[in-house]
Amino acid sequence: MTNAAVHLEAQQHSPQGHAHDAAASEITHAEGQQHPIKLYLVVWGWLFVLSTCSYLVDYFGFQGYLRWSLILLFMVLKAGLIVAVFMHMAWERLALTYAILLPPLLVLVFVAIMVFESDYTHLLRVLFFAPTA
Structure with missing residues (x-):
């Protein structure tokens, strides 16, 4: 057996191994999930770019199906980013x-x-x- 397998087997059979796992689990739940601020700033930047593109569709005067397709595309992309990152659906x-x-x-x-x-x-x-x- 390898050293890792022996160590894992020893932890599974000892009550201290279970206590260690429970303590680690409690610490993880107490701290919560932390994400780097850079992720939120990048997503905020993309939301700003997509909103600008959405307004540019009206500024350039696109008409018909192209206009509505672009507006709906930008809307779905923004909603997807918000749901995935800000509502933590990605995790x-x-x-x-x-x-x-x-x-x-x-x-x-x-x-x-x-x-x-x-x-x-x-x-x-x-x-x-x-x-x-």
Whole structure:
């Protein structure tokens, strides 16, 4: 056996090993999760850049689908940064991440399906409710 395996086995069988693990766990919970301030400043900078880009879409006068696509893209990117870093979602378990992010994603899928179906519904209404000449 290697020295690390012997040390690990000794810790597992001794009551001091469990006490040491419990004490380390309590210290970790007491301190909380600490992230470097640089991370928050970088994210804040990206949020500023994305907001500027969002305002530039109106400044340059983009119209139609390009305008709305760019605005929605910048909005989703900003929301993703806020949720991931400021709401600490990047450090959560995967199950919790799926539980929070999957329902809005499915709602967007259903909205997209309704958008594609709306042309068909509009066509049927025009055909059946149009005045006969």
